[in-house]
Structures are given as C-alpha cells and as structure tokens.
Amino acid sequence: MDNATNLTPPRQQPRIYQFKQLLPWLIPIALILLWQVAGSLNWLSTTLLPTPWSVFQDGVSLWRAGELPKNLGISLYRALMGFALGASIGFFFGMLNGLSKTARGLFDSTIQMLRNIPHLSLIPVVIILFGIGETAKISLVTVGVMFPIYINTFHGITSVDPELIEMGQAYGLSPKALLTKIVFPGALPTILVGVRYALGVMWTTLIVAETISSNSGIGYMATNAQEFMNMKTVLLCIVIYALLGKASDLIAKLLEAICLDWQVKRSR
Template sequence: MSRRTLYTALSWLAPLLVLCAWESASRLGLIAQQVMPAPSRVAETAWELARTGELFLHLGASLLRAAAGFVIGGGVGFALGVAVGFSPLAHALLDRSIQMVRAVPFLAILPLVIVWFGVDESGKIFLVSLAVLFPIYINTVLGIRQIDPKLMELAKVTGMEWPAIVRRIVLPGAMPSILTGVRYALAHAWLALVVAETLATTKGIGFLAMDAREFLQTDVILLTIIIYAIIGVAADALARLLETKLLGWHPNFAKGAR
C-alpha cells in the first residue's frame, strides 16, 4: 500500500468511528431516537425516499440551482477579477463597491431579493451567484497581482505580445489562486443554497429539510445534512482533481505531491 493510499484511508477513519459510536449509542438507548435517530434509520429513510423518486427530485433541483449560480457567479467574478487585477482604474472604480456588498450578510439581503425576484427560481440562483462571485473575484485579483514582475519584464524584453503574455504567464501564474477561489466558491454555493431554499419552494434539499422540521421528522433532517456533507466532499474532490489536471507543472500540485 502506497503512502498516499494509506493517508486516504486514514482520512475516512474518523467519520467511520463517529458513525459506529453514533449507531452503538442509539441501539443502547443512550441517545433518544426522537433527538438523534441511528444511522441505520437514516439509511432506511434515504432508501425509501430514493425508491419513491422523491429524493432524486429534490437533489436534482438543488444541483441545478447550484450549478446555474456557480456558472453565472463564477463568470462574473472572474471577469471582474481580471479587470481589477490588470487595471488600477478598474480597481479604483469597482473594488470598494464590491467589498461593501461582500460585507452584507445574506440574511440581510434576503428581503430585498424577494422584492426584486419574488419567490421564483431567479431569486435563488441570484443568491447562489452572489455567494460564488466574491471568492473567485478576490482570488483572481490576488493571483494576478502575485505574478513575478521579473517574468513580466522578461516577456516585454523578448517582445512577447500581450495575448501571449496573458496565456503563457499571467493565467498559469494566477491559476493556483483562482482554483483556491473555486474551492471556496463551491462551499459558499451550498451555504447560499440552504438560505435560498428557505424561500417559498416545493423542490430542493432545503425544502425537504424545512418540510421535515414541520413534521418533526428528525431522520429526514439528518439525511439532508448528510447529503450536504457528501456533496461538499465530492465538490472539493472535483476541485482537487481540477488542480491536479491544470497545475501538473507546479511542484506543489503535481500528482503525488499532496
């Protein structure tokens, strides 16, 4: 067994121990079923919801909202980050306003979003887009500004054209920071989605949790929490895979280096 495989196995040890302890405590009666149902009970609930198709209906709705918000917010954040990173004028015009909006809590924006968009899908996607925008914007600006000035001087001395400078120096140099922003943005997207799905809706993992709360279905509430956790881990793994593919040239991101 390689060291990397060993570390991967060890990373799952703590969650498995928690599940075993949780199941044992529930079966021994140390934890009330109404308060914290056993993992086996949560698994049965998941199977029943999957069998009827209800789980996939809600999961699909949440994934579509998250994906749409990520694409829109990520695109806008990247475009703004590139503009501010390259242009002092754009920084003077845009950065302070962006930072002010970033400081506003989501729950404070929620009433205004309802006024603007009502309770349609557009409002939910807007909230996710807004959450995704800021991590990608900040890390794109940071990545561009951390480019080694000597590389830029060398490119100018050798007569490299500006598009080539961006393609061969700026984007590769800023990519580690940009992908870090992507990882943060993926986490923020799900946090925003939880808030967004508290709006009037009939589909989504957030709706499933809110509906279960009304009927005191603790097993369903725990299932939604576990689903969010699994999706978060899967999204982070996807981001790490993207780092490995795009940053294979970088010693800190090369395969086997992490």
C-alpha cells in the same frame, strides 16, 4: 547508497498508499459506528436522534418513491447555475481590475463595499425583486459565489512576479502572450483557491435559500420534515449536504491537480 537511502521496501509502498487513502475516513466512520451503537443500546433517544441505519433506510425509501432524486436534481441545478453565473462575473471583474488600473479605480471600491454586505441579508431585497421562484434562489447563490472568485482572481493577477513580466517583455512577447503564458498561469493557484472556497459558500447559501418559501429541493425537504418532527429526513438532508460538500471539495482538488500539473513537473 541509493538503495540504502530508500528506507521503505517497495512491497510496502502500495499498503502505505492505501492507508493514506483511508485515513481521512477513519474519524467519520468511527463516529457513525459510535452513533449506531449508542442508539442501539438506548444511550441516545432514537426519537430525537435516529440511528444511522434508520436514516439510511429512510433515504432508500425516499429514493424509491422518487422524492429524493427529484429534489436532489433541483438542488444541483440551482447550485450549478448559481456557481456558473457567480464564478463568471467574479472572474471577469477580477481579471479586468487586475489587469487595468483604470478599471480598478472605477470598479474595485464599489465591489469591495458590496462584498462586505452579508449576502444572506439581501434575502428580503431578492424576494422583492425576483419573488420566491428559481431566479431568487439562483441569484443568492450567484452573489455568494461571486466575491470569493473575484477576490482571489484579483489577488492572483496583481501578485504575479513583476520580474517575470519584464522578462517576457524583454523577449518580445505580445500582451496576449504575456497574459496566457505568464500572468494567468502565475495567478492560477490563487484563482483555484477561490474556486474551492466558493464551492463551500455555494452550498451554505443554497441551504438558506431553499428554506425560504420553497416547495422543492433538499432544503425544502429538511424544513418540511422539521415541521412534522421527522428527524430521520432532517438528518438525511444534513448528510446529503455534507456529502455534496465533500464531493465538491474533491472535484476542486482534482481540478487543481490537473491545472497545476506543470508546477509538479517543474518541482521535479
């Protein structure tokens, strides 16, 4: 019976796995090929929409000149610093307000009011306070990242099954043990959803921040290229942001797989 229920032959399983790995890339590759063919056959104006191959060549030349790696490194620094600060602040207040009703009454309403202000509308305030240097750009990313982390951490902590907490108390677990063995593991899936969402907000905010009175970064490259109608570099910057966003999402998925491995094992 066991052999009969296994409808997929063992030899086909690696092929099926490889196909599933390639499946998410089929549509992007097809669109790039269609774009290349349309440009090569002059169906599209290559002045307004250069072909993928010409964009790739532009990237290679900028990399060899040192301009691309320099600006890419600066953008990564701004993104990672802003994410680290915003995630730390959001996680701290999410945990604090989730665990303490007193802190919740004191801080939550204020945080919710601030959360409903579009953080990109704070650009004039940030420029007045911090100028147009690195602090202003990192501050914008910090504010954008903070609220998704806060909301998901707060929701995760307050959504832990009360019966699990009561069971832990019945077994005599200390408050610290309750937090580390029941509350935090129970909230972790929701917290990681916030991390994944915050990574997307991080890049969106950075794009805008780097187009305002900036002289470095991928956003600056795009703005500078736009002024000279250099569409190759503009499209290159868009592709770089897309790849960075995809890489961030893959990292978030990997983090979920590592941190939530216990859920998979329990389901087995």
